[in-house]
Amino acid sequence: MSYQTLLTDLSEGIFTITINRPDKLNALNKVVMDELNDVIDVIYKNDKIKSAIITGTGNKAFVAGADISEFQDLNKEQGMDMAKKGQDIFFKIENSPKPIIAAVNGFALGGGCELAMSCHFRIASENAKFGQPEVNLGLIPGYGGTQRLTQLIGKGRAIELLITANMIDTNTALQYGLVNYVVAQEELLNKAKSILKVINSKAPLAVASCIKCANVVGQEINNGGYGGYATELSEFGKCFNSNDVKEGISAFLEKRKADFKGN
Numbered sequence: 001m002s003y004q005t006l007l008t009d010l011s012e013g014i015f016t017i018t019i020n021r022p023d024k025l026n027a028l029n030k031v032v033m034d035e036l037n038d039v040i041d042v043i044y045k046n047d048k049i050k051s052a053i054i055t056g057t058g059n060k061a062f063v064a065g066a067d068i069s070e071f072q073d074l075n076k077e078q079g080m081d082m083a084k085k086g087q088d089i090f091f092k093i094e095n096s097p098k099p100i101i102a103a104v105n106g107f108a109l110g111g112g113c114e115l116a117m118s119c120h121f122r123i124a125s126e127n128a129k130f131g132q133p134e135v136n137l138g139l140i141p142g143y144g145g146t147q148r149l150t151q152l153i154g155k156g157r158a159i160e161l162l163i164t165a166n167m168i169d170t171n172t173a174l175q176y177g178l179v180n181y182v183v184a185q186e187e188l189l190n191k192a193k194s195i196l197k198v199i200n201s202k203a204p205l206a207v208a209s210c211i212k213c214a215n216v217v218g219q220e221i222n223n224g225g226y227g228g229y230a231t232e233l234s235e236f237g238k239c240f241n242s243n244d245v246k247e248g249i250s251a252f253l254e255k256r257k258a259d260f261k262g263n
């Protein structure tokens with residue numbers, strides 16, 4: 001198994017996937033997303049893998065979001081296609097019969113927070129920061145973030161984070177129930193592995209069933225998709241019809257403050 005943007009390691013049944021684009025704070029570009037899609041299939045298929053960890057290279061970022069440079073010039077349909085692909089990959093993580101946990105080693109922003117939330121639970125290092133800053137770009141989360149954040153921390157807190165773009169530290173993330181544990185950076189992977197060793201000693205089919213049952217809470221079918229996620233898809237796509245998204249993305253890439261006009 002060799003990837004351009006991922007490092008992988010399998011030991012004692014625990015498969016560690018490290019997103020490895022440190023110069024771009026591990027941002028999720030097309031290559032990372034394609035490789036994540038492939039590597040999640042490996043988790044499903046490889047009998048030697050009992051459970052998995054997703055983390056990021058370095059001690060600054062888990063994942064600082066989807067790669068903003070790939071958002072330039074997208075139209076509504078392309079925006080929806082991109083979000084659909086991301087939603088599908090993150091569904092595959094969420095619905096994996098083998099536990100996948102996020103070891104959040106730094107910034108988990110935008111798509112990074114969404115990736116962490118698609119995992120079965122989260123452990124963070126003390127320097128981690130969580131947020132959904134998409135409104136700064138004239139966008140909304142498109143990889144399930146509006147739905148999973150609301151499920152995980154409740155509607156009031158989720159809406160506040162979504163519409164302020166505020167980042168939260170690990171004290172708040174712990175208080176909100178977004179993470180299960182906060183540990184020192186150097187202890188992060190050890191902590192994740194020690195929990196997975198316990199889980200790996202349990203009955204795999206029962207473990208898979210627990211995950212499946214927890215995942216169907218609150219889901220409703222709507223227009224052939226899951227209600228909230230279908231809404232998120234079309235709203236994400238619509239953002240690309242706005243001038244604000246062009247302004248927000250250009251401003252980020254040009255390292256200046258955005259001047260939104262609301263159109």
Ligand code: COA
Pocket residue numbers: 023024025027064065066067068069107109110111133134136
């Ligand atoms: N997409 C593309 N590139 C990104 C990125 C993203 N989501 N996040 C960071 N990068 C790049 C930066 O452009 C920079 O690249 P450069 O060195 O070629 O200019 C590099 O990663 C380092 O980031 P930088 O912004 O210089 O680090 P910082 O310590 O000053 O700030 C953050 C860190 C996380 C606060 C800042 O990078 C940020 O706000 N990133 C975007 C977060 C976001 O909006 N995510 C949601 C996207 S939908």
